[in-house]
Amino acid sequence: MPDAGICAQGRDDILGLPREREPFADPHPRHKLGAMAVDTAAFSEQTDIQRDITEMVRQFADEQIIPNAEHFDHEDSFPEPIVEQMKELGLFGVTIPEEYGGMGLDLTTYAMIVEELSRGWISISGVVNTHFIGSYLLMKFGTDEQKEHFLPKMATGEIRAAFSLSEPEVGSDVQGIKSTAKKGEDGSWELNGQKMWVTNGLGSGVVFVLMKTDPKADPPYKGMTCFITEKEPWVEANEGEFAGLTVPPKIKKMGYKGVESTELVYDGYRCPPDRILGGEEAGVGQGFIQMMDALEVGRVNVAARGVGIAQRALELALRYSQERKTFGKPIAQHQAIQFKLADMATKVEAARLLTRKAARMKDAGERSDLEAGMAKLLASETGKECVEECFRIHGGYGYSKEYEIERLYRDAPLLLIGEGTSEIQRMVIGKKLLQRHKI
Numbered sequence: 001m002p003d004a005g006i007c008a009q010g011r012d013d014i015l016g017l018p019r020e021r022e023p024f025a026d027p028h029p030r031h032k033l034g035a036m037a038v039d040t041a042a043f044s045e046q047t048d049i050q051r052d053i054t055e056m057v058r059q060f061a062d063e064q065i066i067p068n069a070e071h072f073d074h075e076d077s078f079p080e081p082i083v084e085q086m087k088e089l090g091l092f093g094v095t096i097p098e099e100y101g102g103m104g105l106d107l108t109t110y111a112m113i114v115e116e117l118s119r120g121w122i123s124i125s126g127v128v129n130t131h132f133i134g135s136y137l138l139m140k141f142g143t144d145e146q147k148e149h150f151l152p153k154m155a156t157g158e159i160r161a162a163f164s165l166s167e168p169e170v171g172s173d174v175q176g177i178k179s180t181a182k183k184g185e186d187g188s189w190e191l192n193g194q195k196m197w198v199t200n201g202l203g204s205g206v207v208f209v210l211m212k213t214d215p216k217a218d219p220p221y222k223g224m225t226c227f228i229t230e231k232e233p234w235v236e237a238n239e240g241e242f243a244g245l246t247v248p249p250k251i252k253k254m255g256y257k258g259v260e261s262t263e264l265v266y267d268g269y270r271c272p273p274d275r276i277l278g279g280e281e282a283g284v285g286q287g288f289i290q291m292m293d294a295l296e297v298g299r300v301n302v303a304a305r306g307v308g309i310a311q312r313a314l315e316l317a318l319r320y321s322q323e324r325k326t327f328g329k330p331i332a333q334h335q336a337i338q339f340k341l342a343d344m345a346t347k348v349e350a351a352r353l354l355t356r357k358a359a360r361m362k363d364a365g366e367r368s369d370l371e372a373g374m375a376k377l378l379a380s381e382t383g384k385e386c387v388e389e390c391f392r393i394h395g396g397y398g399y400s401k402e403y404e405i406e407r408l409y410r411d412a413p414l415l416l417i418g419e420g421t422s423e424i425q426r427m428v429i430g431k432k433l434l435q436r437h438k439i
């Protein structure tokens with residue numbers, strides 16, 4: 001079984017990672033940091049470039065993310081040094097076309113990268129998650145001017161993107177949002193309303209935000225528009241051309257620390273008409289459809305995060321169960337523990353396969369809303385289940401902050417909620433099944 005750190009020799013041409021990179025903080029190697037990577041099969045369905053990139057990101061996770069996650073999680077501080085290295089690696093431009101300075105890779109490869117980042121720490125994948133959705137929205141629906149203005153700076157991570165649907169009273173029922181945008185006499189649009197749970201809400205330089213432009217529209221989704229709202233990164237009260245956008249203090253969370261989740265208050269924020277996604281003529285009234293399209297790839301993204309955290313839980317469980325002894329033998333030799341490991345490994349593989357299938361269908365230009373919903377449902381639930389089993393295998397030590405599983409236990413539940421809860425995924429799957437199999 002190969003160990004986690006795979007030699008980067010010969011691969012620095014792909015992601016620009018120096019061959020020898022010292023961790024920026026002393027990782028204080030302790031028993032809890034040592035978990036083995038699990039190579040479940042010699043068979044690989046990856047292309048050469050996918051294998052090279054995922055091995056590179058895995059090495060990055062092993063050397064830079066995992067040893068430092070505890071510090072940033074404990075402090076609940078933004079993992080700036082890790083993010084700076086991600087910029088160097090080009091990880092903010094994975095799916096952005098080469099003509100705009102990105103890598104131009106497909107969703108499948110992106111999902112593989114996200115899995116590796118999330119195996120390290122899901123907060124790190126959270127930093128790129130909303131950015132990825134923002135760049136997808138631009139690539140698919142943006143005007144040429146919008147693409148040229150934003151994508152090159154997004155590919156390098158110079159500006160990072162957030163996306164915002166949710167409000168204090170609305171999450172699942174997106175058509176129920178109350179925030180509005182109204183066209184003024186000078187041609188600009190005035191945005192008013194309160195948004196909730198905006199990941200990267202403070203550090204982002206651009207927020208793709210959904211507003212009601214025709215509150216009387218029937219059905220409501222026809223009166224919704226996506227605005228590309230620019231702001232000053234890390235500034236709570238924006239001024240000048242971005243006046244009217246305030247970011248209240250970040251929401252305190254049980255896990256998913258490091259990456260900030262905030263409210264956004266739009267109070268008379270002026271948005272020029274050319275900052276309507278797709279342009280004013282084509283974009284007004286299209287916001288809901290655009291956002292739902294983006295959520296389809298977003299669900300593959302969250303599914304990959306579920307696979308990553310489940311994979312890490314499996315690795316920790318395999319390690320700990322062979323070290324800890326009860327009744328005269330390692331607990332891994334008790335059949336009850338082996339069954340847990342077997343179930344975990346089986347579920348991880350199934351979730352990974354379904355996630356990659358949904359990604360490949362999307363890359364092939366096929367409709368994949370059903371598969372993306374299934375992948376998100378299975379992988380997020382698998383993430384939670386594997387983390388819980390790993391926690392149980394750790395016995396009392398799983399409850400101690402000395403062990404990595406304690407962080408995973410606080411992080412995993414987010415994936416059951418973000419980008420549509422498990423109940424909403426089941427609604428999507430059920431509806432699509434009946435549409436496809438109508439008698």
Ligand SMILES: Cc1cc2nc3c(=O)[nH]c(=O)nc-3n(C[C@H](O)[C@H](O)[C@H](O)COP(=O)(O)OP(=O)(O)OC[C@H]3O[C@@H](n4cnc5c(N)ncnc54)[C@H](O)[C@@H]3O)c2cc1C
Pocket residue numbers: 130163164165166169170171172173196197198199200253256261414417418419420421422423424
């Ligand atoms: C850490 C974090 C980060 C987030 N980041 C973002 C972000 O960047 N951008 C963004 O826009 N949003 C973000 N969200 C918001 C997230 O998308 C919502 O929390 C999620 O969609 C659920 O909405 P809600 O919390 O309002 O729950 P509700 O919609 O109020 O649902 C409450 C419960 O009722 C269930 N339910 C709702 N409707 C039905 C139904 N019809 N049938 C059966 N059960 C139902 C739900 O499954 C859930 O169990 C984030 C949330 C969190 C916690």
